[in-house]
Amino acid sequence: MAIAPEKPARAAGRKAIRLSVTPSDLLSETPDLVNVWTAQVITLLPQAFPGILGESLIGRALQEGLWQLQTYNLRDFGDGRHLNVDDTPAGGGAGMVIRPDVMARAIGVARARISPRAPIIYLSPRGRRMDQALMRDLAAGDGVTLVCGRFEGLDQRAIDAFGMIEVSLGDFVMTGGEIAAQALIDSTVRLIPRVLGNQASIENESFSDGLLEHDQYTKPATWQGRDIPEVLLSGHHAKIEAWRREQAERLTKERRADLWRAWCAAHNRDPNEDQELSDA
Structure with a gap:
């Protein structure tokens, strides 16, 4: 009877952050890293992350703990049996609007795990366009909380109450803010020291x-x-x-x-x- 070879012992050191087909599970099991730039994403599609952020230099930096990613499934904070997160627009009209009370619950949980100095950015086509100056400012800070819009958007009262900064990927409309969030994170993380390795390439x-x-x-x-x-x-x-x-x-x-x-x-x-x- 053949005997299976013993598995090699694991190397000692920092626990690695491994990518999987269920990134939300991976992220929820990862302890918070201290003094590390943090990207928080509140989304209805947590399975979209890390996505491209788990590849190449940005993905390697994630594994090495040079930055960390936290996703929050907005559906988990929904109301009622069906965990509803949206409702019809006040005054009538097409589509659905994300409720402010649902978003407030998600933000409350997320903000307990990040520096209060980190801004809250709402990805919206009506926001200021992303640019390199914004990325430099974010990279110099402690992190960011990103709110991904869906449907007809987010109730304005939540935007006002939390002092959200509205930011756009460009002058066009997408079905949600997830792709814009990944673009913002990628553009910011690459400016963090040691992520690219050669700072001259940034300069x-x-x-x-x-x-x-x-x-x-x-x-x-x-x-x-x-x-x-x-x-x-x-x-x-x-x-x-x-x-x-x-x-x-x-x-x-x-x-x-x-x-x-x-x-x-x-x-x-x-x-x-x-x-x-x-x-x-």
């Missing part, structure tokens, strides 16, 4: 200085008759840096007039100046 990317990022190239030097710009192969660091700055300015001016005007105002530049920018 030189789009929006880091108010400009879009310059073009990027890698091997081979020639591909389908297209060459890497000669200056990038010169080894002359000052010229390379000047070329990249020119490219960043040109791309921003061509593609994002709003960013270009803001950058020029901050640097005492005329946004309408006809500056010669090199393409070489």
Whole structure:
């Protein structure tokens, strides 16, 4: 009779956060980490998390305890036998509105596990658009509580009572706030020290200085008759840096007039100046 080999002993150390097909169970079993940036998500779809946040560098940082994720199923705080979370709009109209009392119960439980300084953000198409400045502010704090909208949205009284900040992924409407929440978390967590490993990659990317990022190239030097710009192969660091700055300015001016005007105002530049920018 064959004897099954013994399983290797587990390594000692921090308990790993493992991804599974039931992430809400995983997260509920994970003890709170002290002094770690925390993302809380109140949602009707807790199974959507960690989702893409459990992959690549962000997922590895989650496993290593550089940040932590807490999800709260809004349905658990619902009313009655069927755990209702919504009702018809006051004054009539289509769709359903999330009740303020239900949301208040969920927020009460969530906020007991996070710093009171962490903002509460409601993902809404009518909010301020996400930008790099917002992500930097969030990354410098203790964490954030994210409220994912559904249906026709959340009762305004809950938004007012908790001082929620309304934030939008862009000028379009989605079926819920879950994708926007994941985008916000990803964009913020990558700014936390040690998550990406190379801080220089953050310093030189789009929006880091108010400009879009310059073009990027890698091997081979020639591909389908297209060459890497000669200056990038010169080894002359000052010229390379000047070329990249020119490219960043040109791309921003061509593609994002709003960013270009803001950058020029901050640097005492005329946004309408006809500056010669090199393409070489």
